[in-house]
Amino acid sequence: xxxxxxxxxxxxxxxxxxxxxxxxxxxxxxxxxxxxxxxxxxxxxxxxxxxxxxxxxxxxxxxxxxxxxxxxxxxxxxxxxxxxxxxxxxxxxxxxxxxxxxxxxxxxxxxxxxxxxxxxxxxxxxxxxxxxxxxxxxxxxxxxxxxxxxxxxxxxxxxxxxxxxxxxxxxxxxxxxxxxxxxxxxxxxxxxxxxxxxxxxxxxxxxxxx
Amino acid sequence: xxxxxxxxxxxxxxxxxxxxxxxxxxxxxxxxxxxxxxxxxxxxxxxxxxxxxxxxxxxxxxxxxxxxxxxxxxxxxxxxxxxxxxxxxxxxxxxxxxxxxxxxxxxxxxxxxxxxxxxxxxxxxxxxxxxxxxxxxxxxxxxxxxxxxxxxxxxxxxxxxxxxxxxxxxxxxxxxxxxxxxxxxxxxxxxxxxxxx
Numbered sequence: 001x002x003x004x005x006x007x008x009x010x011x012x013x014x015x016x017x018x019x020x021x022x023x024x025x026x027x028x029x030x031x032x033x034x035x036x037x038x039x040x041x042x043x044x045x046x047x048x049x050x051x052x053x054x055x056x057x058x059x060x061x062x063x064x065x066x067x068x069x070x071x072x073x074x075x076x077x078x079x080x081x082x083x084x085x086x087x088x089x090x091x092x093x094x095x096x097x098x099x100x101x102x103x104x105x106x107x108x109x110x111x112x113x114x115x116x117x118x119x120x121x122x123x124x125x126x127x128x129x130x131x132x133x134x135x136x137x138x139x140x141x142x143x144x145x146x147x148x149x150x151x152x153x154x155x156x157x158x159x160x161x162x163x164x165x166x167x168x169x170x171x172x173x174x175x176x177x178x179x180x181x182x183x184x185x186x187x188x189x190x191x192x193x194x195x196x197x198x199x200x201x202x203x204x205x206x207x208x209x210x
Numbered sequence: 211x212x213x214x215x216x217x218x219x220x221x222x223x224x225x226x227x228x229x230x231x232x233x234x235x236x237x238x239x240x241x242x243x244x245x246x247x248x249x250x251x252x253x254x255x256x257x258x259x260x261x262x263x264x265x266x267x268x269x270x271x272x273x274x275x276x277x278x279x280x281x282x283x284x285x286x287x288x289x290x291x292x293x294x295x296x297x298x299x300x301x302x303x304x305x306x307x308x309x310x311x312x313x314x315x316x317x318x319x320x321x322x323x324x325x326x327x328x329x330x331x332x333x334x335x336x337x338x339x340x341x342x343x344x345x346x347x348x349x350x351x352x353x354x355x356x357x358x359x360x361x362x363x364x365x366x367x368x369x370x371x372x373x374x375x376x377x378x379x380x381x382x383x384x385x386x387x388x389x390x391x392x393x394x395x396x397x398x399x400x401x402x403x404x405x406x407x
Contacts, residue, residue: 033383036237037326080323081294088287096283111333114286118326120238187234188398191391195384203379 018129018137022145024205029152033198034120039153040190042112046169049157051105053150055094055113057143060122063087064142067130074131083126084117091116121145156193160184212339216347218404219340223351225400229327230359231393236327240360241386243318250364254357256318258350261328264296265349268332269342289332297323327356363389 028034035056042048066086067074074082095113098106106113116122125145130138161167164184166174183189229235236257243253268289276282301319304311322328331349340348366389370376376385 033241034238036241037235040234040237080320081291084290084294084323085287088290092283092286095286111330111337114333115235115326115330117286117290118329186394186398187232188391188394190234191387191394195380195387195391198384198387199377199380201379202384203377 015137015140018133019140019144022141022148023151024148026145027148027152027201028121028124028145029149029198034124035149036194038112038115038119039149039156040187040194042109043153043156043190044160044164044185045108046154046157046161047105048108049153050150051098051102051109052112052116053146053153055091055098056116056119056121057146057150058094059087059090059116060125060142060146060149061139062090062142063122064125064130064138065135067126068133068135068138071131079127079131080123083123087122087126088117121149152197155197156190159193160189164189212341212344214344216344219344220347220351222404223348224355224358225397226402226404228355228359228397229330229352230356231390231397233330235330236325236356239321239325240356240363240390241383243321244360244364244367244386247361247364247368249318250360251357253318253321254361257322257325257327258353258357260293260297260300260319260322261331261353261356262346262349263300264293264328265331265335265345267296268292269335269340269345272332272336285336289329293328293332294323327352359393362393366393 022028029036029039038052038056042052063083063086067083070082070086091114094116095106098109098113125138125142129141133141158168161169162173163181166172166178166180181189184193223229227233230237230240239253244250271288271292272282272285276285276288297319304319331352335345335348363386367386370385370389380388
């Protein structure tokens with residue numbers, strides 16, 4: 001009995017809602033259709049997708065935290081610029097980190113690391129949540145959205161890499177007779193796959209547009 | 211410096227290396243604003259303007275100030291500030307001197323700040339070491355290519371209203387993705403015309 005009560009307590013706690021909203025309820029990709037560019041462009045290999053997911057999660061969580069910390073001092077007229085500067089700072093950290101420790105991944109991702117700055121998810125979370133809420137809640141919200149987004153990235157990358165290259169994280173998983181579907185590694189395959197995923201998830205979540 | 215002929219770069223950036231359908235950038239407005247032809251056209255014109263202008267401004271800032279000062283590390287920060295400032299400035303100019311344009315493309319300007327292709331053009335320009343003339347042609351071509359893609363997409367989506375039986379979950383963003391995939395196939399037909407390194 002106490003266990004049940006505890007569970008219900010967690011479910012209604014504010015921090016729990018903040019953390020899990022981005023995972024399913026307000027999932028950044030299939031509910032709000034944000035951050036599509038990097039999602040489609042770098043998911044042809046799983047290792048790139050994981051690096052991107054970790055980078056985006058780090059940037060969303062910390063930029064939300066800092067936007068929330070400064071929310072009372074940012075004048076509302078220049079708030080967009082303020083978000084941009086905060087976000088860019090963290091993206092530079094991610095870029096330098098990848099360059100130093102994972103040079104091949106940094107090479108493969110090219111300008112897409114820098115383009116995390118214009119990933120709409122970061123800006124969206126700052127504007128929709130962090131500017132109105134406290135730092136800890138904002139941090140959790142950013143973390144939740146980042147993890148939800150990474151989950152989608154990995155899901156895309158698993159399908160694209162297995163079908164497109166016949167490998168997973170560089171290891172061969174498909175039988176040798178398998179012919180690679182080159183189309184999955186390039187832009188059209190990415191578009192089709194995301195279209196299908198959107199279809200599946202929106203049908204399950206019953207969120208449809210007219 | 212990159213030896214490519216600027217004119218070849220222009221054609222390549224519009225067709226064979228279309229930024230929307232080959233590099234998959236600038237997708238958020240591509241999905242949201244492509245609902246009707248007129249707004250897509252307004253957005254396209256605004257993007258051509260802003261992208262070309264910012265590329266022309268950031269090129270000298272990067273190569274003449276940041277590189278000699280060995281401060282490439284803050285280039286992202288500088289690029290973003292330049293983009294935001296340019297957009298703000300353009301908005302004020304339009305409001306003050308060309309009020310009739312305000313309703314047709316002024317409203318799209320704030321959205322462009324977060325459009326990835328503005329930053330992407332700046333990053334590609336640095337990465338591929340284009341000189342000034344190449345940058346002008348490349349940025350113009352890229353933005354025209356993006357506008358072309360969004361305008362075609364809007365035209366297709368307007369006709370899509372005639373099709374009644376799209377599955378419910380696929381409506382909106384889902385079907386846009388599928389159409390974009392087909393368009394990407396069509397643009398692959400141009401590939402092989404020109405190869406860029």
